[in-house]
Amino acid sequence: MSWTAGYVTDTRYPAFFYKEMQPLWLATVARFLGMTPPDVDGAFSLCELGCGQGINLLVAAACHPQARFVGVDFNAAHLDAARDAAAASGIANVAFVHADFASFAARDQQRFDFVTCHGVWSWVAPEQQARILDIASRSLAAGGLLYLHYMCHPGSTELAPFQHMLNLCAHHMPGGSVRKVQTGMKLLETMVEHGAFADQPAMRRHFTNMMRRDPADLAHEFLTDHWRPEHCADLHQRVGAAGLAYVGSADVFNNLDLSMSIPARMQPLIRRTAVPALAEALKDIARNAHQRMDLFQKHPRRADSAAIMAALEAIRVTALPGAPLRGPVTFATPIGPVIGPEAIFTPLLERLATGPASGAELMRLPVFSSDPNALLQAIQLLMMQQMAHPVLNVAAAARERIDSLERCLAERGIALRLIANAGTAVPGAQAG
Numbered sequence: 001m002s003w004t005a006g007y008v009t010d011t012r013y014p015a016f017f018y019k020e021m022q023p024l025w026l027a028t029v030a031r032f033l034g035m036t037p038p039d040v041d042g043a044f045s046l047c048e049l050g051c052g053q054g055i056n057l058l059v060a061a062a063c064h065p066q067a068r069f070v071g072v073d074f075n076a077a078h079l080d081a082a083r084d085a086a087a088a089s090g091i092a093n094v095a096f097v098h099a100d101f102a103s104f105a106a107r108d109q110q111r112f113d114f115v116t117c118h119g120v121w122s123w124v125a126p127e128q129q130a131r132i133l134d135i136a137s138r139s140l141a142a143g144g145l146l147y148l149h150y151m152c153h154p155g156s157t158e159l160a161p162f163q164h165m166l167n168l169c170a171h172h173m174p175g176g177s178v179r180k181v182q183t184g185m186k187l188l189e190t191m192v193e194h195g196a197f198a199d200q201p202a203m204r205r206h207f208t209n210m211m212r213r214d215p216a217d218l219a220h221e222f223l224t225d226h227w228r229p230e231h232c233a234d235l236h237q238r239v240g241a242a243g244l245a246y247v248g249s250a251d252v253f254n255n256l257d258l259s260m261s262i263p264a265r266m267q268p269l270i271r272r273t274a275v276p277a278l279a280e281a282l283k284d285i286a287r288n289a290h291q292r293m294d295l296f297q298k299h300p301r302r303a304d305s306a307a308i309m310a311a312l313e314a315i316r317v318t319a320l321p322g323a324p325l326r327g328p329v330t331f332a333t334p335i336g337p338v339i340g341p342e343a344i345f346t347p348l349l350e351r352l353a354t355g356p357a358s359g360a361e362l363m364r365l366p367v368f369s370s371d372p373n374a375l376l377q378a379i380q381l382l383m384m385q386q387m388a389h390p391v392l393n394v395a396a397a398a399r400e401r402i403d404s405l406e407r408c409l410a411e412r413g414i415a416l417r418l419i420a421n422a423g424t425a426v427p428g429a430q431a432g
Helices: 023-032 055-063 076-089 101-107 126-139 157-172 177-193 201-211 215-222 232-241 264-271 276-287 305-314 342-352 359-363 372-384 396-411
Strands: 045-049 068-073 094-098 112-117 140-151 244-249 291-298 316-319 329-331 338-340 388-390 416-419 424-427
Touching: 023 112, 023 140, 023 244, 023 291, 023 305, 023 372, 023 388, 045 055, 045 126, 055 068, 055 076, 055 094, 055 396, 055 416, 055 424, 068 076, 076 094, 076 396, 101 126, 112 126, 126 140, 126 244, 126 291, 140 232, 157 177, 157 201, 157 215, 177 201, 177 215, 232 244, 232 276, 232 291, 264 276, 305 359, 305 372, 316 342, 316 359, 329 372, 338 372, 342 359, 342 372, 359 372, 372 388, 396 416
Parallel strands: 045 068, 045 112, 068 094, 112 140
Antiparallel strands: 140 291, 244 291, 316 388, 329 338, 416 424
């Protein structure tokens, strides 16, 4: 097994796609939050720190040929896979840099409109976290957005005993990191079979979920020497000290009205909480949040309510494959199922089934004509569940590269269906 600064480097991190990291998604969510984001129809730039095999960058670069993308990772095997896929797909507007964050920060003077970092912050040493913030603070242009994913309390707190045991096994068991994590999981499984956590059903659920995961995924998350969930208020303060202001979440569920995103009995207390940091911490407790996808902006550019409504009118939305044709719709959320009523979702879904529609057109539907906020909430719920998505204007040449990338990923066992007119991807059928 190999560690670099306490982090696993002898196995590839699995290739995961996150819709929340795509430029169109980030810009749309920022507009919904009342911010003025970078223009993703123009020649913008995006840097991903800890890019792994580059799946998110490859999708973004294929869908945005006018933009520039940079991925940074210190695992050479990750970058070999990313470069190979880019070359095979004819994608030339993405560069993959083999470096740790300190060396990248020291030598790179590029400006970016977006900096993204997923699945890294909670697994690396404090000095590496400081480098992430240094890169974002120095390289983001005014109005640029930082997407930062991290594990948070209280939902991740219960994972600490599992992580400690797996990390301890990794330091004392033979073999590579995948073998070590398999040995550690077998030890934990034996403990559970003999009554461990018998009176703690939540712990047993966590363990069951871990047993379903790819061992390479578990190795990267749990074998690190620097595993640490965060309290959101502490992290926001630290990022704020770097000159970046918290504006909301890339996970649209967290931005929904409290009536839909918080258990009913807790809503009055949170509504009465005037201190934003305290209210945000209470929301995490109410949702038992285990991870956050936070958005920060350099020199925030806030829009007024009229501009927010104008953005809602201007947005174009399309249904994604598999979207229902009518309501009611059951949405799976961190607080349990949320039912989208038939009266709201049937007219919305029936219209989207005929093709993309602008927000202005959707606001003319009787159910939304006097309540545009209901449309905003409904669109975000559909986005969350991968039933609808903002529309991207894609050139014909880009569509060829998108098709080529989809074929390339399928050949590598990565089942994604790229949606050209939405600048995103959805799970696809397994190859073979």
